[in-house]
Amino acid sequence: MSQSIKLEVVTPERPVFSAEVSEVQFPTATRGYYGILPGHTPLMTAVGDGLLYYVQDGQKHWITVFGGFAEVGPDRVTILARESETVDMIDLEQVEAQRQRALKLLKEAVTEHDLAAAQAALDASLIRLQAAGHPAGHGF
Incomplete structure (x- = not known):
């Protein structure tokens, strides 16, 4: 099993982020936050408004997400957000x-x-x- 997950965050206007990460956590619309590690069970869920974080090279990083959907697989997390930005875009x-x-x-x-x-x-x-x-x- 891979030790990383491909995280992609996109909006209708642009790609926001794409990289291999070791962990992802994002807000859902109805169930709080989901934490995702490599090998996670596949799922689709509505994304809520809040902060997504990911861990890359042992460091935690933040991305805003506002609505949308998440598709999770064992080696990939794709967030299709209504709006989103990395910290350096703010x-x-x-x-x-x-x-x-x-x-x-x-x-x-x-x-x-x-x-x-x-x-x-x-x-x-x-x-x-x-x-x-x-x-x-x-x-x-």
Whole structure:
């Protein structure tokens, strides 16, 4: 059995990440996080919003994922995400501005729809800040 897994993360716009890794963990839409090691039983599941991590050369790395699907096999994990980025793709100034805007919209929300949209925007900005190790993203 191989000691690595081919991890591929793609969005409709672009490939985000592709490499051999030793471990993967990603958020599901309904069952918390799945941890995947080489030789995992094949499965397909909906991906939730959150942080995917993978281990490569003994180091843990983070990628944001927002919705989509995961296909897992014994030697491959493919994440088809609605949105995703690696830490180096995250613009901290832009994300902090989005967080501030979302907080303002939360305070001004009148309808349930406005409230849900503002909360989703805030959650997305906090996930991105957490991935980048920014203090505002901790405790999310």
